[in-house]
Amino acid sequence: MPSPSAVIVLAAGQGTRMKSTTPKVMHPLGGRSLLHHALEAAAGTGAGRLVVVLRHQRDLLAEHLDGLPEHISGSVAIADQDEIPGTGRATECALARLPEDLDGTVLVTYGDVPLLSAATLRELTEFHETGGHGVSVLTARVPDPTGYGRIVRDAGGGLAAIVEQKDASAEERAITEINSGIYAFRAATLRAHLPALSTDNAQGEKYLTDVIGLAREAGESVAAMTTQDLWQVEGVNDRVQLARLGKEFNRRLLEHWMREGVTIVDPDATWVDAGVRLAQDVTVLPGSHLQGDTVVGAGSVIGPDTTLRDARVDVGATVTRSHVQGAVIGAGATVGPFSYLRPGTDLGQDGKIGAFAETKNAQIGTGSKVPHLSYVGDAEIGEHSNIGCGTVFVNYDGVSKHRTRVGSHVRIGSDTMLIAPVTVGDGAYSGAGTVIRKDVPPGALALNVAPQRNLEGWVEQKRPGSAAAQAASSAREAEQSGTSPAAPDGQAGTRAQPQPHNDQETNAAQGQPDQHTSEERGA
Ligand code: UD1
Ligand code: CA
Numbered sequence: 001m002p003s004p005s006a007v008i009v010l011a012a013g014q015g016t017r018m019k020s021t022t023p024k025v026m027h028p029l030g031g032r033s034l035l036h037h038a039l040e041a042a043a044g045t046g047a048g049r050l051v052v053v054l055r056h057q058r059d060l061l062a063e064h065l066d067g068l069p070e071h072i073s074g075s076v077a078i079a080d081q082d083e084i085p086g087t088g089r090a091t092e093c094a095l096a097r098l099p100e101d102l103d104g105t106v107l108v109t110y111g112d113v114p115l116l117s118a119a120t121l122r123e124l125t126e127f128h129e130t131g132g133h134g135v136s137v138l139t140a141r142v143p144d145p146t147g148y149g150r151i152v153r154d155a156g157g158g159l160a161a162i163v164e165q166k167d168a169s170a171e172e173r174a175i176t177e178i179n180s181g182i183y184a185f186r187a188a189t190l191r192a193h194l195p196a197l198s199t200d201n202a203q204g205e206k207y208l209t210d211v212i213g214l215a216r217e218a219g220e221s222v223a224a225m226t227t228q229d230l231w232q233v234e235g236v237n238d239r240v241q242l243a244r245l246g247k248e249f250n251r252r253l254l255e256h257w258m259r260e261g262v263t264i265v266d267p268d269a270t271w272v273d274a275g276v277r278l279a280q281d282v283t284v285l286p287g288s289h290l291q292g293d294t295v296v297g298a299g300s301v302i303g304p305d306t307t308l309r310d311a312r313v314d315v316g317a318t319v320t321r322s323h324v325q326g327a328v329i330g331a332g333a334t335v336g337p338f339s340y341l342r343p344g345t346d347l348g349q350d351g352k353i354g355a356f357a358e359t360k361n362a363q364i365g366t367g368s369k370v371p372h373l374s375y376v377g378d379a380e381i382g383e384h385s386n387i388g389c390g391t392v393f394v395n396y397d398g399v400s401k402h403r404t405r406v407g408s409h410v411r412i413g414s415d416t417m418l419i420a421p422v423t424v425g426d427g428a429y430s431g432a433g434t435v436i437r438k439d440v441p442p443g444a445l446a447l448n449v450a451p452q453r454n455l456e457g458w459v460e461q462k463r464p465g466s467a468a469a470q471a472a473s474s475a476r477e478a479e480q481s482g483t484s485p486a487a488p489d490g491q492a493g494t495r496a497q498p499q500p501h502n503d504q505e506t507n508a509a510q511g512q513p514d515q516h517t518s519e520e521r522g523a
Contacts (some may be wrong), residue, residue: 003046004125005104005187008094009038011111012055012081017238023057024236025111026064029246030253031273031291033064034236037114039072040274044118045107045125050076051094052111086205087181088197095190105129106190108183108208112235114245115252116182120232127225128184134220135189135212137162138182140233141226148178149209151224159224160216162209166202177226179209180233189215249274270303279315297331306336314349327359330366348383362393365408377401378420382408388432390415407442 015024025035032040035052042050050072054061058080066073079094091108098106105125109116120138128136137159139151147165150172154160162179163172193214197206212222227233236242253274254267261280264270269286272278276290284290285303294308297315302308309325317329320336326343329335332350339353344361347353351364354371362376365383370376372389378401379393385406393404394417402420406412410424413432418424425442431449440446460469 001122001126002105002129004107004121004184005047005102006049006051006098007042007045007047007107007109007121008079008091009035009042009050009052009109009111010087010090010094010181011035011038011061012053012090014056015112015237018236018242019239023061026061027236027242029114029236029242030249031275032114034114035061035064035111036068036072037274038109038111038116039068039076041116041118041121042107042109043072043075045121047107048075049098049102051079051097052076053079053081053090053094055081084199084206086197086199086203087208088194088206088210091190091208092194092197092206095194098187102187104187106185106187108181108185110181110235112237113180113182113233114236115231115234115249117232120227120229121182124182124184124225127223131223132221133184133223134186134215134218135222136184137212137222137224138180138233139177139224139226140180140228140230141177142230143176145173145176145178149181150175151177151179153177153224159212159222161213164202164207164209177224180227181235182233183208185211186220189220192218311341379404379406379418381406382410382426384408385410385412387412388414388416388430392417394419 011025018024018027020027026033029037039050052065062078065076065078077097079097081090081093105128107121107125109121124136124138149162149164150168151159152161152163152172152175165173190211193211196214197210199206201207215222231245231248234241234245236245250271251267253272254264254270257272257278258264260278262278263283265284266286270284270288272290273292275292276294278296279298281299282296283301285301287305288303289307290296290302291308292310294311296302296313297317299315300313300317302313302319305321306319307323308319311324311327311329313319313329314331316332318334319329322336322339322341324335324341327341327345327347329347330349330351333347333352335341335347335353336355338355340358341353342358342360345359346363348364348366348368350367352369352371353359356372357370357374357376359370360377362379362381364370364376364381365385367384368381368386370387374387374389374391376387376393378395380403381387385408391412391414395401395404404418404420405423407424407426407428409427411429412424413430413434415433416430417435419435419437422436422439424436424440425444427443428440429445430436430440431445431447434446434448436446459472463469
């Protein structure tokens with residue numbers, strides 16, 4: 001198939017019906033701006049030169065163009081439209097940015113037609129070149145042609161002219177074949193006739209469509225190629241159309257992935273961005289949003305109710321009801337339900353991040369697990385370690401963030417606080433509730449428990465008449481009469497009567513055996 005020499009994308013208009021401070025063509029659909037979609041199709045034709053015509057919010061759009069992928073930003077030029085309005089003037093401004101001796105085919109399309117494919121543009125190019133036309137117009141028959149330029153055909157069925165809605169007679173307005181605004185021109189035809197356009201019409205604009213009459217008068221052949229796929233030529237004018245076209249774009253994309261071997265249980269409740277890549281036998285459950293540059297490996301199960309943004313999920317992983325951004329999930333790993341993986345999370349093979357865990361900038365090694373209710377930030381965890389429930393990697397001292405290093409085969413007890421910067425050696429343990437403020441050597445058990453004090457009878461004394469006090473006396477009475485079902489192995493009735501509590505006394509009975517306690521007291 002032939003490639004055009006250049007593609008011109010018109011995007012100078014204001015897009016007032018969007019009612020937005022954001023330029024219309026920067027609104028996203030399927031994870032890409034409308035302009036990005038237009039340029040992706042344009043670049044897909046193989047044209048070496050892309051020109052975008054800008055005027056309204058020009059600088060903002062120029063910056064947006066700079067940020068697009070290299071295959072677009074590297075070959076796109078900006079043409080600034082002046083104060084003369086109309087699609088004809090816009091194309092004239094673009095032509096001035098192309099070499100004077102450019103030959104071959106120049107395509108013209110719009111920045112707000114997101115479903116238009118490169119394949120359709122290539123088909124139009126082939127139609128145009130095979131027919132040896134000066135101008136070829138892409139047209140469509142639509143149920144309601146209001147607002148569009150109408151395709152007027154001559155007695156032989158050939159293209160005679162395009163008449164704008166505002167300039168059309170009642171008879172012409174009844175025509176249902178419309179101009180999509182997408183054309184192929186011979187470069188020389190544009191050069192010859194654009195300067196001759198006038199603004200003598202209902203809108204005082206230079207109409208690109210008038211090139212057709214001028215080319216015909218000059219004896220050039222003009223033709224229309226009709227498409228059956230109306231979605232491809234539908235433009236976005238307001239947010240209702242944005243949603244409508246967004247839904248259809250998503251439907252088509254999901255159909256593509258299903259044909260590639262991806263199971264999508266409910267396409268109506270699944271949203272996938274254009275840049276996402278899914279391997280064979282991935283399953284996506286309802287309520288899932290796969291966004292940005294997300295890549296999912298074979299056999300993984302995503303969802304339900306999961307958002308993956310710029311994430312990499314390797315083969316055979318499971319991500320359930322979770323929010324994942326800028327993270328890597330290793331092969332066979334499991335995430336969720338209700339996990340929050342923030343940028344820089346790298347979960348190793350067969351690892352686990354479980355319910356109500358949040359991670360950020362954390363490398364978690366092969367087989368290591370953060371199963372419940374934890375925060376792991378600015379951390380490095382080795383292999384096959386387990387982080388007990390409720391553990392917090394305390395990374396922020398109020399001024400700076402610090403890192404925590406946990407070795408391999410470590411067992412961090414529930415409710416441990418790791419005050420960074422700190423290192424826990426391989427094979428070390430921590431007791432439940434430990435606050436780790438200094439490094440733990442390999443194989444050590446870190447503890448800083450204060451002795452537990454049971455102040456016998458405290459509730460009945462200090463909260464007399466409360467439900468708790470009543471429950472306590474009933475329990476004691478039941479123990480004394482030997483009827484307590486809870487009393488373990490025949491010890492019923494042996495517990496002492498409530499005594500006036502005395503801290504020293506009760507403490508003494510609970511003496512701690514090792515130096516950890518005294519060290520902590522001294523600290
Ligand atoms: C134009 C066509 C009409 C066609 C319709 C399809 C002309 C005269 N009419 O209508 O036959 O059915 O598109 O949508 O061409 N633009 C510029 N500079 C301008 C004016 C427009 O860059 O001065 C851009 C807009 O940003 C937009 C596109 O051209 O992307 C079309 O402009 P719009 O005003 O929507 O189209 P019409 O002129 O109404
Ligand atoms: Ca207009």
